[in-house]
Amino acid sequence: MQVNRILLSIALAALTLTSYAQNFGDILAVGAENAETYLTHYAGPAINSFGNGMSEGWYNTAKPHKSLGFNLTVSPSFAFIPQDDRTFLFDPAEYQDLRLEGDADGIIPTLVGGDAEAGSELVFSGEATYPGGLTFDAEQRFDVPDGVIDLNNVPFGGSPAPTYNIGVGLVKGTEVKVRVLPEVSAGDFGASMFGLGVQHDIKQWIPGISKLPFDLSALVAFSKLNLTYDINVNTGDFEGQGEAVFATSSTTVQGIISKKLLFFTPYFAVGFNAVSSTLDVNGTYRYNTATSSSEIEDPVSLEFSGAGGMRSTIGGRVKLAFFTLHAAYTLQRYNTFNTGIGISIR
Helix, strand or coil, rough: HHHHHHHHHHHHHHHCCCCCCHHHHHHHHHHHHHHHHHHHHHHHHHHHHHHCCCCCCCCCCCCCCCCCCCEEEEEEEEECHHHCEEECCHHHHHCCCCECCCCCCEEEEEEEEEECCCCEEEEEEEEEEEECEEEEEEEEEEEECCCCEEEEHCCHEEECCCCEEEEECCCCCCCEEEEEEEEEEEEEEEEEEEEEEEEEECCHHHCCCCCCCEEEEEEEEEEEEEEEEEEEEEECCCCEEEEEEEEEEEEEEEEEECCCCCCCEEEHHHHHHHEEEEEEEEEEEECCCCCCCEECCCCCCEECCCCCCCEEEEEEEECCCCCEEEEEEEECCCCCCEEEEEEEEE
């Protein structure tokens, strides 16, 4: 549906990026262990950056809404991926019977690295092994997978993680926040998102500062983003269809301080992110030999770590009547720029 195409382009900004026809699913033909090693280098930076980006956009002031006050905010974030994480060095010692040809320096793209060098190929000659004890003598040769995304075409050189937030004030300086994106799809891509957070005015409970002219609150929030990318593999004797499922979740705990100055509110926050990401390659694939044909189910399951940690944010919000505009920059594992517009009442 056209509506779904519009939603996904907003949700991911993926359709405004450069999407490549080269299917990284070809790497499945070299065995599960080799594929998992390759995909760890290939997909890890992008998935972890999405996890950092999802920690943004939960607030633009330390003051929670009053009872029944609310806000609606559209707040895209860009988690910066350093140039070094857009490519990786192919080290043949990490693989079994897999080598790189046609690329003198051995530097090949990650998922966000754009085109591979023309003429570069991955060549496999050996035993391809898969879950369940399946083993095949195989000879494979295919082009080095391009990146699905080219960050040179993305504002700020970062991985986009847009969020759409609703906040509602309850009682005693407590605000509940929700972000939801129903599952949508366009082309080879699909996405869904859910998040829930609570912001609470802690200044009221601290003797001696409750009357001072600034706002102080604490935030606890959780987000989960699922991205899917269709895979269709046909390298000759290896073929099949499925999807790569990228899932990343982020839990963030932050302390926020702000001071309203007429229509402008600067804010500062410190806290911690816990990011968990996975990549599963699902589907049914088949190895066809001269004497037999065997099916392989769901060959890859990966977990990524190391994206979380301490964070600090500085930002500001402009509010004119009910309308808000904000921007913020966060120092963390993958530094993030966040901006957004919204409506805020009470």
